[in-house]
Amino acid sequence: MITTSLDILNTYAINTAQNKKKLVSETPMLNFDLTAVCWHEVYSKMQLLQIRNLLNHNLKISNYSKEVQTYFFLFIIELPNNKPPEKIWKKGFYKKDEVIENNLHLDYHQFEKANESEALTMQAEAYLAGILQIPTLRGMKKVAFDSQQFYQDCKTLFENVGWIGK
Amino acid sequence: MYEIASLPKPKNSKQHNPNPKKETTFVWFLVACVCVLVYAGVSEFEKFTKIDENGKVQLTEKRLEKLHKDTLKLQNAEQYVLIALESGYYPCFTCKDTTAIWLYQNEVWRYGVTINGKEMRYPKSTFKNLVYLVEFKGNLQQCLVEERKKIVIYPLLPENLKRSAEKRLGRPPANPYDH
Structure with missing residues (x-):
């Protein structure tokens, strides 16, 4: 029973803490995270959440490295005649956050013409192609990361769900 | 007879200065400060322009390149x-x-x-x-x-x-x- 001002303040503090809205940015880092930079007209064909959920439900990054917590991938699908300079799309291993950041450009015209299923295949293939780049990324020379196994596991996963052909 | 006191031997410079590295570092620091002051003292006009072979004032290549890049960006x-x-x-x-x-x-x-x-x-x-x-x-x-x-x-x-x-x-x- 609230009887004093201090009780009121304490109750308010408890209620506020309980009602604190957890931001999506405050949730723990996923093993496999991704997003996109793309021309707005083709965004509806992207299946980012579907890909992200599939990877995180089936794979663990600790199977490929003890030094990496997250592999962050960026799909880039922009109008071909006005690309931003490649150098601003950062790639590499960020030791402090234990994150590998990588990205790949997909061909805009091909993606635009593709139906939903073909677009998903293009995204899966781009993701696999990105994995092959991992050993060459900045900062990766001194990091033990089994990109070969990661590639095989991803490929098998995508084949099993029918996103790429066997 | 008086004993002539021998002159003290000049001390080895290393022995006299136990921290030669610190002295060198300090000298370089002073040189860097002087360079910064000199550069800061140069006006922007002097940084951005040059005199060509005809004696006319022109923009430096670096400045022209920046103009081109900035225009493209905008x-x-x-x-x-x-x-x-x-x-x-x-x-x-x-x-x-x-x-x-x-x-x-x-x-x-x-x-x-x-x-x-x-x-x-x-x-x-x-x-x-x-x-x-x-x-x-x-x-x-x-x-x-x-x-x-x-x-x-x-x-x-x-x-x-x-x-x-x-x-x-x-x-x-x-x-x-x-x-």
Whole structure:
């Protein structure tokens, strides 16, 4: 029973803490995270959440490295005649956050013409192609990361769900 | 007979100065300070111009290159929107009584304008759970007009109107101003 001002303040503090809205940015880092930079007209064909959920439900990054917590991938699908300079799309291993950041450009015209299923295949293939780049990324020379196994596991996963052909 | 006191032997310079490295470092530091002062004393006019073989004042090659690059950048701007990758709470800078707002997947978080994708130089954590969609490309003025229109029209978007009256926003969650 609230009887004093201090009780009121304490109750308010408890209620506020309980009602604190957890931001999506405050949730723990996923093993496999991704997003996109793309021309707005083709965004509806992207299946980012579907890909992200599939990877995180089936794979663990600790199977490929003890030094990496997250592999962050960026799909880039922009109008071909006005690309931003490649150098601003950062790639590499960020030791402090234990994150590998990588990205790949997909061909805009091909993606635009593709139906939903073909677009998903293009995204899966781009993701696999990105994995092959991992050993060459900045900062990766001194990091033990089994990109070969990661590639095989991803490929098998995508084949099993029918996103790429066997 | 007087004993002539022998002159003290000159001490070895290393013995006399136990920290030769510190002295060298200090000297270089002084030299660097002098260089900075000299450079700072040079006017911008002198930095940006040169005298050509005809004795005329011209812009330096470096300055001309910067002009070219800056002009290109201003002509290659883009207006973008950041939308929610997944449903959840996102920071809100335009909410009345709260600092977070629930956004459903693909709802607008922020409109912006960038020159040559400058926004993407921000750390990836800025874009955690956000998707960057390019909506318009043109010169800087055109993009600023587009951005302004979208921020101002935001209150009328279906995603905002479907919220309860007290939760409707006057601007997107991360656009506290019209620009």
